[in-house]
Amino acid sequence: MLPPANGMLHAMPARRTLLACLTVAALLTGCSYITGDRSAGRADGKPTRDANTSSGALQTGWMNVRNWIRVNLLALDRTSPKVVTVRFRLTNTGDASFHTGDKLSYTDYGTADWHATAVTLVDAQARKHYYPLTATDGECVCSVFDDGGDIEPGESMDFFASFTEPPGKALIVMVPNTPPFLGVPVGDKPGPVEPGEGQPVRDAAKLDLEAPKILPIVGVSRAVDGSKEEEVDDKEVEVRLSSDVLFALNKADLSPRARQVLTDVAARIDRSKAAVVKVDGYTDDTGNDAINNPLSRRRAAAVRDALTGLVTRDGVTYQVAGHGSADPVAPNTSEENRKRNRRVSVTFAR
Incomplete structure (x- = not known):
């Protein structure tokens, strides 16, 4: 069975977020996504899925890319006053190296580094779309990596992104090329986020922050x-x-x-x-x-x-x-x- 092939919203910078009526309805009422494990042997020689690698994840999905990339949503926590942080893990279950940089970043972000800037939050009740915080040093409060974030077959890499805390108690986490993670509760885990290997610490509590980027969601129906x-x-x-x-x-x-x-x-x-x-x-x-x-x-x-x-x-x-x-x-x-x-x-x- 292949990972889900349905095309999902890839968040891009815009004056405001405009979603067609069916997309808004999906965000407000739910849509299909993949949870749990997809362990199965394969007769064609492709890697099997190890159920243990999904243990501890809040939800699990699959990137709509050629590689077999599993996305484990690890946490959505309040890490400092009025700041929440998403943590997730990408696992390459395929047989070729996977370049994450252009999947998780805006390519026009303005620096030579890659950033997890395309990961976003949606508060469907308030109809707001939240983008990762940016510090006055020009870097986002998220995973920053300079080598493209290549993941070799059988390996995993952790990422995070911090946001102004939305008012909603259950949010939608949007990871590019992946079905949305719906109804994610906000937990409490104060303190800096442990970055992935080779990534710098980006602690919102110790950084001077720019004004947050929060855009309205506009639903159109006919x-x-x-x-x-x-x-x-x-x-x-x-x-x-x-x-x-x-x-x-x-x-x-x-x-x-x-x-x-x-x-x-x-x-x-x-x-x-x-x-x-x-x-x-x-x-x-x-x-x-x-x-x-x-x-x-x-x-x-x-x-x-x-x-x-x-x-x-x-x-x-x-x-x-x-x-x-x-x-x-x-x-x-x-x-x-x-x-x-x-x-x-x-x-x-x-």
């Missing part, structure tokens, strides 16, 4: 029937309602189907903590501003009026605006994209 799109981050929800579903052509009177769609939105608002709901109308780029701007404003007002009667929670106020063809969510280069741009967006705090 209804199968095209009635709405939804974007959710760590702070707010934006529901983009299709004007083609809500209104007739060039009209601002709600259709019979609109009530069902808006009832669902109202229920989301009732469950939220929002005190202010923004309702913004948009059109595509056909027509002109003299038509599109007032039409988008009237449509936003119609949605506001309907939500006022459907939302049952007290203390909610509404802000209404029409923007015409401004701020398209997709280029107006096809009818499908124009349909997406003809919308009324309802935005509120989570």
Whole structure:
């Protein structure tokens, strides 16, 4: 049996983390990954898996690479105030040398050394993506190795990475090219982390640290029937309602189907903590501003009026605006994209 071949998220530097709806759903509700041992004899001469090498690991997975690389998640501990550290072990169970440097590092990190900078944490409840801490000396608070971290067949190497402590009690550990380790509890083990052989000590408690890199996770989903799109981050929800579903052509009177769609939105608002709901109308780029701007404003007002009667929670106020063809969510280069741009967006705090 081969190691899992499903492609997993490889964390890369970005202004913010954008995950498709299915990926976010997997992070929030779980997805397939490998745990325990995979001991089995092989008739083709490949190495067998030794069950003892996985003992003591919180979880075990396999890198989606050509080599047979086992990933043992050893610990996720609070190692100093407001700092947690991931420790994991890579074992080469294949028959060729394995170069870990470009698997665990950003190749553009800026120094000649390799760093375990591509290992990250996800707090799914808070919708936050955490990157390893960096000290003011320019090095990460993680495993630093200058020889590429080559692991020969049958050998293992330990690695670590330290992070600002997320608020969640059970986190997702992301190791590149490996299915995510889900629901990992945070333990307590104060003191510096013992680095792997040949790696320098990087103790967050004794280093001057840069501001942590923590990015929001943005989940995007689209209804199968095209009635709405939804974007959710760590702070707010934006529901983009299709004007083609809500209104007739060039009209601002709600259709019979609109009530069902808006009832669902109202229920989301009732469950939220929002005190202010923004309702913004948009059109595509056909027509002109003299038509599109007032039409988008009237449509936003119609949605506001309907939500006022459907939302049952007290203390909610509404802000209404029409923007015409401004701020398209997709280029107006096809009818499908124009349909997406003809919308009324309802935005509120989570």
